Amino acid sequence: xxxxxxSSQNDVKGxxxxxxxxxxxxxxxxxxxxxxxxxxxxxxxxxxxNIIQYIKHYxxxxxxxxxxxxxxxxxxxxxxKNFEMALPPKYIDWEKTPIDRDFLTLPETLIENxxxxxxxxxxxxxxxxxxxxxxxxxxxxDENGVWVGKF
Numbered sequence: 001x002x003x004x005x006x007s008s009q010n011d012v013k014g015x016x017x018x019x020x021x022x023x024x025x026x027x028x029x030x031x032x033x034x035x036x037x038x039x040x041x042x043x044x045x046x047x048x049x050n051i052i053q054y055i056k057h058y059x060x061x062x063x064x065x066x067x068x069x070x071x072x073x074x075x076x077x078x079x080x081k082n083f084e085m086a087l088p089p090k091y092i093d094w095e096k097t098p099i100d101r102d103f104l105t106l107p108e109t110l111i112e113n114x115x116x117x118x119x120x121x122x123x124x125x126x127x128x129x130x131x132x133x134x135x136x137x138x139x140x141x142d143e144n145g146v147w148v149g150k151f
Contacts (some may be wrong), residue, residue: 025067027058039087045149048140063114071111080104085133097134119147
């Protein structure tokens with residue numbers, strides 16, 4: 001009725017991710033395995049890389065469907081309270097702050113056209129996530145704001 005939906009599940013825990021394309025062009029995507037629930041950590045580089053790849057994939061679908069930009073992306077982490085940003089061992093001494101809320105709603109991201117550089121567009125969103133974990137900015141961007149995905 002609402003559109004097209006696909007889901008992924010395992011036999012033990014049920015559905016862990018789904019994507020739904022609504023008839024009006026909205027895509028709702030839930031990925032339940034992007035964070036490490038048992039360790040209460042967000043694998044910084046892997047997390048950002050996966051989000052970037054998912055967004056590129058969904059933008060390709062919207063382009064094929066001839067949905068006219070701009071496109072807005074809204075990201076929320078659910079049950080995020082007490083999660084911390086995971087860092088490589090060389091940063092073991094860096095002080096980390098756990099997220100202080102269950103629903104972490106990140107700033108919206110504007111994609112003006114299909115040629116937009118997705119990592120650059122997502123920088124403010126990722127910076128806000130890192131801010132919630134006690135950091136000034138995402139360490140996966142260099143000093144010029146280019147995503148380098150070093151973690």
